Amino acid sequence: MDILVTVPLKEHIREDLAQTFPTVTFHYEEAEHEWLEKSEVLVTYGNDVTESVVDRAKNLKWLMVASAGVDNFPLEKIAERKWLVTNAKGIHKIPMAESMLAHILALSKGFPQIYDNERQKVWDRRVPQIEISGQKALILGPGTIGSEVGRLLQAFGVHTIGYNRSGKPSLNMDEMIQPDQLMDTLPKVDSVISILPSTPETRYLWQLEHFEAMKESAIFLNFGRGDFVKEEVVLEALHKKLVRHVVLDVFEKEPLREDSELWTMTNCTVSPHISSLSNQYIPRSIDIFKENLKRYLDEEKEYVNEVDILRGY
Template sequence: MKISFTFEPKPAVQQELQQQFPTHDFRFGKGAAPERDTAIWVTYGEDVKVAAIENLPELQWISVASAGVEKMPLSLLHSKEIIVTNARGIHKTPMTESIIGHILAIYRNLPAIYTLKNEQTWEKPRGSKELRGSSALIVGPGAIGEEVGRVLTAFGVEVTGCNRSGKTIEGFSNTVSLEKLDDQLGSADIVICLLPSTPETHRLFTIEKFQLMKNTALFMNFGRGNVVSEKVLVEALKAGEIGGAVLDVFEVEPLPESSELWGLPNVVISPHVSSHSDFYVERAMEIFSRNLSKWEQGEIDLENQVDLKLGY
């Protein structure tokens, strides 16, 4: 069976895969199109286009080494009954550390301290506050959100989750369904958005939702950029509807130099790096290896299988 990688893992990872699965024909080629007789395609997802799929008559499974699949032609893949899996869950450690790091930096006023150091000024900046006793609303608490909630709870934060079903999340103070999001926005000191990109979540955060929030609230978007219009977010920030924002994802990436977000003092811009880690590919390949072992046994109920109708 031919397995085509359209990115190149480190040589040691390639060798390990070939040793673990010696009966398969692995092909590794960064930027190269999969060969026509490819049965399994391992990719970051951005090169999965209609033309490529139509040129792969034997394709059965696409293993995406990232979490997002919204740019892929999901309806076509569904019609062709091609299985898609992703690397959901491998980001939870680096993204949790990034999110918690930003929160602590803002609450303990670290940016001001760093600025004073660079200016060689001995001055005690005002504005530091404790995280303990505050409240956080995590919108879209999957594997990443659950870990963020666990760590925030350890800091003494009251955590509420908001997911599609309203299903209870262990360790959270409360969990509500997405349709009850508006009822929770007014009580949160920190709103953390980790939603995927789907028709249901597209521009979910309207100006009315920001108006429901505390004018001191910190809005954090670490899910997908299109859950909020940049124009709406700028309007909410300039009007003082919320206290500030930390953004790792944007409607347009890279963020254009002309974007007003760059000039707003109450905005932290992170260039979509919160999930970066030395262990990224290693963790993604662990999921792929477990799934390939299942595949060899004839199992098609694979780990992290994407619901192509829902888009995640």
């Protein structure tokens, strides 16, 4: 069996795959390579899965995405081919949760101002210091990543509130709310963290009225998808100082254009979609792939992180 891998892998990982699966031939090429037409499995980050690639992959049966999102794929075309699609959901939880917690702590302890004062050699002991212990955090999308940031926040004494459509309990959430409870909850929380995927239900879900309902002292963080809130809505909220600070790791269009006002807003932190990056990213992805490849070769029917391609997750 031939497998085309477009994800850059270090030599020791390639050797491990070859030794673990001696009956499989791995090809490390770009998606447009001729091996695409002969391969049964494609392992990719996903940014090279175009309509042309789908059309040419005549023998493909399984698409392994070494990331979580599939919203930019030609979904209907892939669904027509009835491929098995799996992803690396769950591998981002540790780096992303650490990043979110780091931003919340940094802003609460005045680190941006402390660092700026250091560069300017300013001795100023009036930098505001806020404790997060006893605060409330609303986590939009308390899944794998949300439950991990919930765990970390709880360790700091933060009361965690999870938001999903069903209201069903989620790990490391002190309480759960549903959409009809959102507006009543916003005035009570000190931080709002969005980790929601991009779906028809979540696209541009967040409006100015949501910022208006929040405390002026609250922090808003978007680490899910850039189309959760329009840039113009964020800018209006920042200009009106509806919240204390906004942290964005994702944007409507990436990279963020150079003339965007977000770069210069002192109450906004621009993070270039790096919260999920980690030195453990590839090893964790490959571990999931290896487990699924064993099941695939054994002709099992249940896989880790199987994706409903039309739902997007």
